[in-house]
Amino acid sequence: MKNNVLFLQGNEACVEGALYAGLDFFAGYPITPSTEIAELLSYRLPATGRKFIQMEDELSSMCAIVGASLTGKKVMTATSGPGFSLKQEAIGFAVMTETPCVIVNIQRGGPSTGLPTSGSQGDVMQARWGTHGEHAIIVLTASNNQDVFAMTVEAFNLSETFRTPVVLLFDEVVAHTREKLTMPEPGEINVVDRLHTSVPKGTDYHPYLPREDGRLPMSDFGGVHRYNVTGLAHDMWGFPSTNPTIVYDLMRHLVDKIQGHTKEITRIKEFFVEDAECLLISYGASARTALHVVENRRERGEKLGLLELQTLWPFPADVVKKRCASIDCVVVVEMNMGQILHEVKRVIHDGDKVFLANKIDGTFIAPTDILDILRIIQGKGA
Amino acid sequence: MAVKDYIRERFFPHLWCPGCGHGIVMGAMIRAIEKLGIQKSDIVVVSGIGCSSRICGYLDFHTLHTLHGRALAFATGLKLSRPELTLLVPMGDGDAFAIGGNHLIHAARRNIDLTAIIMNNNIYGMTGGQSSPSTGYGDLATTAPYGNIDPSFDPVNLVLGAGASFVARTTTYHVTSMINILEKAITHKGFSVVEVLSQCPTYYGRKNRLATAVDMMNFYKNRTTPIGSKDKEKNPDLIERGIFIQEERPEYCAEYAKLIEKARSQ
Incomplete structure (x- = not known):
């Protein structure tokens, strides 16, 4: 070690x-x-x-x-x-x-x-x-x-x-x-390798025919299966198609394979959320400042929590919705003019309790940028 | 093998107009590959967007139909990760000289072992006949209704200047020579550019007093001449065809293999 x-x-x-x-x-x-x-x-x-x-x-x-x-x-x-x-x-x-x-x-x-x-x-x-x-x-x-x-x-x-x-x-x-x-040791974090087709040489391989589980095993260029790859809408052979049924199935597949697995794709970190009355939602560098504020305020007995998003898209709507259900106020902390704020408001259907603490001037968001918002929410003035 | 063994009959009929030259180029590509005896699974064809690029779907190789102008960039990544494969990159003149011009000169600079086959029909065919960087002065196009005033590229000197180690020009009239040139281009270790004058009677010919494919192929017959011919001395306006350069130079993937050896030993 x-x-x-x-x-x-x-x-x-x-x-x-x-x-x-x-x-x-x-x-x-x-x-x-x-x-x-x-x-x-x-x-x-x-x-x-x-x-x-x-x-x-x-x-x-x-x-x-x-x-x-x-x-x-x-x-x-x-x-x-x-x-x-x-x-x-x-x-x-x-x-x-x-x-x-x-x-x-x-x-x-x-x-x-x-x-x-x-x-x-x-x-x-x-x-x-x-x-x-x-x-x-x-x-x-x-x-x-x-x-x-x-x-x-x-x-x-x-x-x-x-x-x-x-x-x-x-x-x-x-x-x-x-x-x-x-540094994690080899094997400490799971590493996923590409799923290759088991279709043997000489058998028709359909590069774009999803299996029952929605996955599409691949075949390498230079391997035994020769197929077409195109940016045009395409059928199961990868050949261009404008057939409405084929195009519909392709569009649904492209979206569903990700949106339908949101839970599996969601990576999230929670800090002091169980008894939190006010929840900060943040990600990336901003979450460092948010965590500092939460830890600091907890020492004073304030029931502040942090939800740190690591998966931004597909947006983890269910987790955010569940976590915000019994919360009095939510502060989204980010260094833009409210891009994740809109998503949070969209999913919790109670926009009045969602606030933004942000920074857009090129400087790093500071604890005071969050504390100022919290003071306003708590009726203490800026 | 017969020509039909190299095509995907399932995807025919093709979408090219009657009289289009691109099918002749496809036929010549297949014949060159057949003569060289390269296995189908060892060949990758990477194309961009346009009439010429649709060649991808019809050929029974590994085929990658990409973005307008970017075929050489995709091909560079593919070749570098599997240098043992043979890569053919069919392109159009808009694809190669306009939107993809940057990739063309840099592929030439690297001398990476790809064969760029540029089907030059002097027009954007897929979008209905707009002027391209190889449309001649005064030619008519749907975006040059008063005649084109943009000077055109000289593709041969462009890629020679950028460092291509194999540069040739041929036409759809000179099929035997085209097959021969393609064989040499594919065999050449380095970046090869073959410009093929390929007629578009539908969008270029009709607007420019060359109404049929026959008129256009006669134009290629009468207005081109072998490199260094006496006819060229008499008539400097004739377009030269043949191999302009064929030179052994360090090839990118081979140089990369050396770089890996160096990195490993340090």
């Missing part, structure tokens, strides 16, 4: 998690504040016979990992703000073709070039709806190095299980905070 405690930044914890999960191939493009991920992987991957490539732009990085994934590799790219916008078309391609891949977005201040070196959580809705067309996607986040590591492994696992792109929506604060990471 010696030598397994590291002191590093969030971006490095993400790299360690990806390697633990079995990352084979990374393509990226330099952008602040995610560049350390690419730099580290350019060093680490070739040393173990795996591949890193710096592509000519953000969207070709996204395209390259999808191409590599189809050969059976575990793949990832990493970016920030503007780069995440550029990748969106190819993320949609991965959604439509059900190609497993992991996209790290280290959020920075936006819109546009915004604040390249500052923290923000402004991409929550873009991660959900950034690519065009109706679809579902999985988005995970974390507030500290240990969880960045764990969620990165989870991202690969969920991506392979549900054949979908998974977005790791970290932020600049978490990415650049240096703190402890206790």
Whole structure:
């Protein structure tokens, strides 16, 4: 158990998690504040016979990992703000073709070039709806190095299980905070490998025919089954189709395979929620501040709790609804103008008891930003 | 094997217009592969968006029909992770020279072992006849109703300048030569670009006094000439066809293998 405690930044914890999960191939493009991920992987991957490539732009990085994934590799790219916008078309391609891949977005201040070196959580809705067309996607986040590591492994696992792109929506604060990471031993965290088809050579393989459990076993490009992959609406052979029944079934499958497994995909952390009268809901870097406030106020006897979301999408509506049912007031803590706030209000049907404590000026959200809101709620004035 | 053993008959009839040149290119690709004796499961075809890119669905290889202009980016990831596979990347002129221009020059720069087959019909066919970076000066298109004033790319010099190690041009009239060139391009270790002049009578021809496929193929016959021919000296407007460059240079995946050895030893 010696030598397994590291002191590093969030971006490095993400790299360690990806390697633990079995990352084979990374393509990226330099952008602040995610560049350390690419730099580290350019060093680490070739040393173990795996591949890193710096592509000519953000969207070709996204395209390259999808191409590599189809050969059976575990793949990832990493970016920030503007780069995440550029990748969106190819993320949609991965959604439509059900190609497993992991996209790290280290959020920075936006819109546009915004604040390249500052923290923000402004991409929550873009991660959900950034690519065009109706679809579902999985988005995970974390507030500290240990969880960045764990969620990165989870991202690969969920991506392979549900054949979908998974977005790791970290932020600049978490990415650049240096703190402890206790490296899990091999086998300590479950690692999911790709489900391959058992259909033998010479038998018709249907790449897009879901099994009874909704899963679609894959066949690697270069293997015995030759099939078509397209971003067009397609039938069970992967061939383009405009047949309304086929298109309907495809659309339902793409959404249901994720929305229908929300419970299984939900990762959440609860602090002092059992007897809480007031509940903070937060995620990512903001949850660090929220936890500080909760622990501090508990010492004074205030019944404050924290729900830290690690799965942002599909939104864990049932858990949030249940936890908020007997709560007097809910404060959503985030570094945007209320992107998760809207979701919370939507699911608990009692918008009057939901408040927002936020920060949007590029500085990190402080305990006072939350305490000021709590004082107003408690009728103590700002 | 017969040509039909390389196609997915289930997905026919194809969607190309009568007289379109792309079927000739597909036929030549199949014949080149058959002559080379490459196993079907060792071939991956990656295409973008457009009429040319639909070739993917019809061929019985591993086929990946991607995004407009991005075929080479997908192909780069695929090739780098499985270097032993043979990758063919059919593209159109809008696909390769406009929206995908960046990927074209960078694939050439890396000299990664892909074969880009650019079916140049001087027009955006799938969307109904808009001008492309290879539409000639004064040509008519649905987005150039007064005549096109954008100078066109010289694709051969573009990719030569970017570092491609195999560059050739052929036409749908010169099928035997096309098969021969494709064989050499596929065999070549490095980034190969084959520009194929491929007629679009429907959207380019009709608007530009070349109303039928026959007119257009006659144009290819009469207005092209082998590289370095005497005819070219007499008439500099003739378009040269043949192999412009075929040079052995360090190939990206091979260089990557060396990089891995270096990284492992440190």
